[in-house]
Amino acid sequence: MDALRPYAAAFSSRFLLMMQYRAAALAGFFTQCWFGAVHVMVLAAFYLGAPEAAAASPISLSQAVTYTWLAQGLLAVMPWVGDPEIADGVRTGAISYDRLRPVDPYALWYVRAAGWMTARLAPRVALMILAAGIVLPLIGQGQWAWRPPASLSAALLFALSEALAIALACAIIMLINIVVVATLNARGVNILMQPLVIVFTGNLLPLALYPDNLRTFLFVQPFAGTLDIPNRIYFGALAGQMAWVGIGLQLFWITTLVTLGRWWLGRVMARLEVQGG
Amino acid sequence: MNALALLGRYFAASMRSQMQYPASALMLTVGQLASTAIEIVSIWALFDRFGAIKGWELGEVMFFYAFVGVSFAFADFLTRGFDVFGSDFVRTGAFDRLLLRPRSAALQLVGHDFRISRFGRFFQAAIVLAVATQMLHFVWTPQAIALALWTVAGGVALFSALFVLQAVLAFWTVESLEAVNALTYGGVYAGQLPISLYARWLRTFLIFIVPLACVAYFPVLAILGRSDPLGAPDEFLPVAPLAGFIFLGLSLLAWRFGVSKYTSTGS
Numbered sequence: 217m218d219a220l221r222p223y224a225a226a227f228s229s230r231f232l233l234m235m236q237y238r239a240a241a242l243a244g245f246f247t248q249c250w251f252g253a254v255h256v257m258v259l260a261a262f263y264l265g266a267p268e269a270a271a272a273s274p275i276s277l278s279q280a281v282t283y284t285w286l287a288q289g290l291l292a293v294m295p296w297v298g299d300p301e302i303a304d305g306v307r308t309g310a311i312s313y314d315r316l317r318p319v320d321p322y323a324l325w326y327v328r329a330a331g332w333m334t335a336r337l338a339p340r341v342a343l344m345i346l347a348a349g350i351v352l353p354l355i356g357q358g359q360w361a362w363r364p365p366a367s368l369s370a371a372l373l374f375a376l377s378e379a380l381a382i383a384l385a386c387a388i389i390m391l392i393n394i395v396v397v398a399t400l401n402a403r404g405v406n407i408l409m410q411p412l413v414i415v416f417t418g419n420l421l422p423l424a425l426y427p428d429n430l431r432t433f434l435f436v437q438p439f440a441g442t443l444d445i446p447n448r449i450y451f452g453a454l455a456g457q458m459a460w461v462g463i464g465l466q467l468f469w470i471t472t473l474v475t476l477g478r479w480w481l482g483r484v485m486a487r488l489e490v491q492g493g
Numbered sequence: 494m495n496a497l498a499l500l501g502r503y504f505a506a507s508m509r510s511q512m513q514y515p516a517s518a519l520m521l522t523v524g525q526l527a528s529t530a531i532e533i534v535s536i537w538a539l540f541d542r543f544g545a546i547k548g549w550e551l552g553e554v555m556f557f558y559a560f561v562g563v564s565f566a567f568a569d570f571l572t573r574g575f576d577v578f579g580s581d582f583v584r585t586g587a588f589d590r591l592l593l594r595p596r597s598a599a600l601q602l603v604g605h606d607f608r609i610s611r612f613g614r615f616f617q618a619a620i621v622l623a624v625a626t627q628m629l630h631f632v633w634t635p636q637a638i639a640l641a642l643w644t645v646a647g648g649v650a651l652f653s654a655l656f657v658l659q660a661v662l663a664f665w666t667v668e669s670l671e672a673v674n675a676l677t678y679g680g681v682y683a684g685q686l687p688i689s690l691y692a693r694w695l696r697t698f699l700i701f702i703v704p705l706a707c708v709a710y711f712p713v714l715a716i717l718g719r720s721d722p723l724g725a726p727d728e729f730l731p732v733a734p735l736a737g738f739i740f741l742g743l744s745l746l747a748w749r750f751g752v753s754k755y756t757s758t759g760s
Binding site for chain 2 (some may be wrong): 247250251253254257258259261262263265266269270273404407408410414417420423425426427430492
């Protein structure tokens with residue numbers, strides 16, 4: 217177990233640090249509520265305006281509503297920016313300390329990213345469940361609420377799939393980090409990632425609502441595993457064998473991206489030039 | 494030097510400094526174009542699946558979308574100083590320096606920075622408008638062009654006012670407040686679609702509290718030559734952008750009050 221201790225320490229120190237930013241979590245929560253509400257109203261307008269197309273749609277309105285709240289609550293999992301600590305380290309030269317530590321740099325950065333992500337995730341998801349899952353039904357707006365999972369097995373599979381989604385998102389963040397280290401600048405890659413992530417994770421619109429001929433492509437591309445697959449397992453649109461196919465896809469992408477990241481980081485680190493002092 | 498000439502100097506200096514890195518400025522502009530263009534992707538996908546909604550077709554919705562985009566791009570270009578006011582001026586104490594200079598603080602903040610990259614959103618919105626014009630076979634009469642310019646002017650005033658209000662809050666919160674993004678960026682998002690789609694509380698908010706509907710929904714209806722399905726009188730529609738200027742006036746009063754209460758955070 218001793219071999220794992222430095223990684224556990226890196227994870228928990230980052231987690232505890234990020235938990236201090238209560239005001240940021242609250243501000244983020246209000247923004248997410250607003251965007252969630254507008255999204256829900258737009259979806260409702262389309263679904264209710266065209267009953268035939270709505271009946272033929274691969275997910276129902278109440279599923280799309282739950283999807284929207286899940287997407288807002290799980291916003292912190294979206295891998296659209298690299299770890300700001302690493303971007304800072306590249307600029308100031310602090311990254312050379314990480315090179316001196318007798319630990320695996322990929323694993324260290326990976327667990328730090330995981331700590332950063334889960335600490336931002338926990339308070340926001342709790343507030344969102346409170347607002348969209350409990351308060352909305354209580355004030356008589358139950359049709360626009362965040363519904364509970366389709367069944368107990370869906371809930372368990374969702375828990376597994378969401379854990380994999382976090383692991384996958386961290387693997388993607390690591391690739392962004394490596395680009396930052398290689399190019400010495402975080403801004404370019406962050407700007408590039410943002411539209412990709414918003415569209416292909418399903419954050420902008422559930423992936424099932426895009427035109428049908430894109431469905432297979434949207435399902436197998438790596439970003440689906442960070443949001444769309446767990447969400448569809450949650451409300452039972454992916455059940456039984458298909459749920460396991462989704463989870464299998466997540467595992468496949470985690471393995472591929474981690475392998476790619478480790479190889480690439482090794483190459484970048486071999487010829488790293490330290491900037492500051 | 495009068496205020497306008499001074500702003501011209503600020504503008505030239507800002508452009509020169511960004512043009513030291515032309516490739517970077519270009520990439521940031523293209524990045525902004527791409528990242529703002531994705532919102533239209535979701536609107537297109539929804540129309541593709543569900544067809545027209547509540548009597549709106551895609552081309553018309555693209556008109557709303559484009560006008561909000563153009564107005565917001567200009568406002569964002571002009572008010573960068575207010576946007577970063579909390580973190581770059583109040584927290585650091587740099588605002589003290591601005592107050593010592595014999596010019597108004599608001600003027601200096603407008604001149605603080607003009608980001609070229611904001612044209613990414615502008616180009617994106619302009620392209621959407623061109624495509625929408627094609628789709629609707631819309632004819633731009635001189636009257637429609639005049640109304641469009643008036644609409645954009647009102648929109649720029651309104652969005653600028655939101656950035657000013659964000660800066661006013663920073664007098665008390667010291668940091669730039671992320672929650673205001675719900676109003677600025679969330680407002681852009683909500684204003685891009687016809688407000689007749691929304692629930693009553695959100696419509697009321699967008700008409701009477703932060704009058705986004707007055708600088709997008711109502712005047713664009715007038716440009717399209719439609720009357721309001723919600724029942725606003727036809728004569729009101731072209732006058733609506735005036736609300737943007739009133740809102741800007743109120744926000745500048747709030748700004749003045751904020752400046753009078755300002756206490757420095759120290760060095």
